[in-house]
Amino acid sequence: MQLTEEDLKPGDHIYVRRKGILYSHHGIYAGERYVIHFKGVEKEKIDPVVKKTDLDHFLQGGKLRRRDYKKRLAHSETLKIAKGELSNRGYSLGLNNCEHFVSYCATGKRKSKQIRRTIGGIIGGAVVVIGAIIQKKTIKKQAG
Numbered sequence: 001m002q003l004t005e006e007d008l009k010p011g012d013h014i015y016v017r018r019k020g021i022l023y024s025h026h027g028i029y030a031g032e033r034y035v036i037h038f039k040g041v042e043k044e045k046i047d048p049v050v051k052k053t054d055l056d057h058f059l060q061g062g063k064l065r066r067r068d069y070k071k072r073l074a075h076s077e078t079l080k081i082a083k084g085e086l087s088n089r090g091y092s093l094g095l096n097n098c099e100h101f102v103s104y105c106a107t108g109k110r111k112s113k114q115i116r117r118t119i120g121g122i123i124g125g126a127v128v129v130i131g132a133i134i135q136k137k138t139i140k141k142q143a144g
Helices: 055-059 075-084 098-107 113-143
Strands: 013-018 023-031 034-040 046-054 065-067
Touching: 013 055, 013 098, 023 055, 023 075, 023 098, 034 055, 034 075, 034 098, 046 055, 075 098
Parallel strands: none
Antiparallel strands: 013 023, 013 065, 023 034, 034 046
């Protein structure tokens, strides 16, 4: 079932996938077709600031999605926190990106599933490479 604006309530954590499934952009639905999110020049990467923009601009033609939580702050509290963050800067891809900001507004904790998955992938890849190097050295020692 397609999520529509009518399915949203102010304080919802919404997101849209960008560049296929490469990454997602997150915001807090503020009601009346507005979203509070980190926004910067050139695809949110240059000088991001927490802003309120219209839903269409946030989605940029992408599919609207909502993240539901088992445990979260009240929607009214989430929206209050998001509004209090308007004009704030301090964006950091690894420590304070759009998903960190939105999860903080919704739960009080800065978390990013995207960053955790990326770090997990990097660590997993490093383990494989290190294992291959150790195996190669072991085989050389046994042959020598």
